[in-house]
Amino acid sequence: MNRPFWRTLMCCALAVGFVAVGDVQAQGAPAAPALPDFTGIVQKNAPAVVHVEAKYDGSRTNSMYMQGQGQGQGNPNDPQWIFRHFFGMPSMPSPGQQAHISLGSGFIISSDGYILTNNHVVAHANKVTVRLQDRRTLVAKVVGTDPTYDIALLKINAGKPLPTVTIGDSHTLKAGQWVLAIGSPFGFDYTVTQGIVSAVGRNLGAGDQPDTSFIQTDVPINRGNSGGPLFNLKGQVVGINSQIYSDTGGYMGVSFSIPIDVAMNAVQQLKTKGYVTRGMLGVEIRPVGSDVVKALKLPDANGAIVVTVSPGSAAERAGIQPGDIILGFNGHAIEQGADLPPMVAMTRPGTRVPVEVLRNGKRLTLEATIGTMPRDKNALMGQVNPAARGGTAALGLTVQPLDKDTREQLGLKAGQGVVISDITGPVAAQAGLQNGDVILMVNQQKIDSVDAFRAATAHVKPGDTVLLLVRRGSQTNFVSLSVPSGKSGSGN
Missing domain, CATH: 2.40.10.10 (Trypsin-like serine proteases)
Incomplete structure (x- = not known):
């Protein structure tokens, strides 16, 4: 009885396969390397990985700073929209939505409870909780954030040493x-x-x-x-x-x-x-395109070509000029324009570094003392002596003095304003205030110190409305805070 055609083909294929394997083994060829086994890594490190929940009040996205800024899902036809944070900022809530919970991950970096995660996981959150592998859920304090690097540092109190990565x-x-x-x-x-x-x-x-x-x-x-x-x-x-x-x-x-x-x-x-400082060279650069290579008769397209030099910057003091092609920074080659900004940012301000440039066909090595990049005005301001802090439970916020760098970046004079260091309750949160906002006035009274803020808010009680003049970045506006009647307005 004849075998079905498909079975014959299968047998032939198997036979050919056996012959091929035999030939290879006979020639003494090395066996294919085994795939890695990850079980040991997982068993050791999983206990140090945590689940992060960030709760925030939907009304915070309706503050004066968020209106008209295109918050939401984004346009899929926009190339920048393609880069999606896969935890992501929550989308714009509907008027009926009161609260949101967003989910992310993190990992424990020290046994006393410091946890690293992304800034966009916890940004604008009123409350952050962390769930451990043993199923305990603990409230986390946001120690500080850096939106530029998308880094957030959390702290939990677990009562005992924790596993770490x-x-x-x-x-x-x-x-x-x-x-x-x-x-x-x-x-x-x-x-x-x-x-x-x-x-x-x-x-x-x-x-x-x-x-x-x-x-x-x-x-x-x-x-x-x-x-x-x-x-x-x-x-x-x-x-x-x-x-x-x-x-x-x-x-x-x-x-x-x-x-x-x-x-x-x-x-x-x-x-x-409480914040991250980055280095700044003070140049605007572009990639070295084929047109530049052709015009300047360059051997390749390596480097970053300088378009402008900021007055008074580290680059100007070092003698860098528009038209220079930066080929090296602090001993590292610049293969493409995008290589330079991260290298500069990671350099400690005040560090003196060699910068190799190509100018008129000649290589020059210049010395630049790196400056300080203006930091994100919305970054958390960090820990200070409690005696230097001031606040009111009714308004749900705590303030601290402005440091010199922040004052200069905002263009403020000495004795102008205090900075919000912590949002402690729903009144400030629902008004859209954020850590890093600068309070310039309380009910038309100028605020020049933490003591002045304490005095101006000392008699705030349930049912009162307080008008604050607030500076965020380059924007200044009035924000009203209404304390609910019949309760203190304090919160976690």
Whole structure:
């Protein structure tokens, strides 16, 4: 009886396969390397990964600063919209919505309860909670945030030492190396995904964190993974999962992580002074395009060409001129224009560094003393002596003196204003006030110190309405705070 045709083909294919394998083995070719086993890394590190919940009142997006700024889902035809934070800022609430809960991930970096996550996980939150692997849920304090690097430092009090991750060195990463992520995509805690490093030093351009060189991977990442750790095969954290490239909002094979070296630099600054300082050279640059290569008869398109030099900047003092092509910074080659901003930003202000430039066909090495980049005015202002703080439970906020740098950046004179260091209750939160806002007046009374703020708010009681003159960045406006009748208005 004849065998069916399809079975004959299958047998032939198997036979050919056996012969091929035999031939290879006979030639002594090495066996294919085994795939890595991640179970040990997961078992050791999962207890240090946490689930983060951020609650915020929907009315905060309706403040004077948010109106007309295009908050919402975004336009999918806009190229910048493609870069979606996969935890993301919540979309604009409808008038009927009163509160939101957003989900993300984080990881414990010290046994006393410091946790690292993304700024966009907790931004504008009234309350942040953390769920541990043992299912305990604890309220977290936001120690400080840095929107530029998209870093947030949280602190919990667990009552006992906590398991921690091991911090690695992101500088050692290379394309092709295995990495894995642990997080809470769509709220599914302790989900593990793996992939390889697709590229390092990836800059997303001026529209999306120009001062960060991202780690690009193909690790499957989705909503809720944001703020979670990226591990190497040694079980060390080398990055914080931050963004995906997507035109659908879901994973499409391209993910971006913040290098852990950048994050830990920010952590130390947030702990000590409450904000992150970045270096500034003071130049506007462009990539070296083919037209520049042709016009200047360059051997290649390496470097960044200087378009403008800011007056009084580190670049001007160093002698850098428009038209110079920056080829090296502090001993590191500049292969493309996007390489320079992260290098400068990570340089401590006041550091003297060599800058190699090409000018009129000649290489010059100039010495630049790096300046200080104006920081985000909305960043948390950090810890100060409690005696230097002032506040009122009824208004739900605490203030502290303005430091010299912030005063200069805002163009304020000595004795002008106090800065909000903490939002402690719903009255200030619902009015849209934020940490970092500067209060210039209370009920038309100028505020020049914490004591003046205490005096101006000392008699606020339930049922009162207080008018504040508030400065945020370059905007100044009046904000009214109404204290509910019959209760103090204080909150967590």
